[in-house]
């Protein structure tokens with residue numbers, strides 16, 4: 449961080465605003481499993497929006513303010529931005545956005561890594577014609593979100609905000625893809641917001 453003597457306070461308005469939008473979008477989910485899924489969908493939408501904002505931080509000043517006001521960090525020639533840009537060029541921004549979104553969903557569900565099977569599940573769910581440029585996009589979430597941070601913050605959140613006292617590992621042990629398949633309205637809303645954002 450440059451030595452400026454006076455340094456502005458961080459403001460995570462963009463990430464937190466995304467939570468509000470996501471909370472309204474994913475309102476079709478309810479019940480204990482669905483509380484967890486809804487929370488992670490909201491967190492994943494905010495992380496995805498931040499990642500997309502990061503690819504535009506192409507000069508030093510922009511990166512300084514992005515890094516100050518974002519929960520993610522971006523560096524010059526950041527490999528994550530290169531991966532996202534490459535996928536946008538190959539399969540379009542909406543498909544890239546939705547795949548990246550699911551990469552954060554898996555990370556929030558405490559996956560340490562994702563495999564070809566997980567990738568196929570997501571591509572099938574989103575009905576995207578499989579493109580190899582999306583595979584590295586799908587790995588971004590588990591590679592970038594700190595595992596210990598995910599365990600501690602999610603455990604705290606569900607315990608104190610929703611009264612769910614089981615361990616975070618027990619709470620996240622369910623097939624969320626199956627729950628989503630049973631709730632097509634949520635997928636439609638995700639597709640709708642992606643298409644509107646990049647229309």
Ligand SMILES: [Zn+2]
Pocket residue numbers: 463467491494
């Ligand atoms: Zn958040």
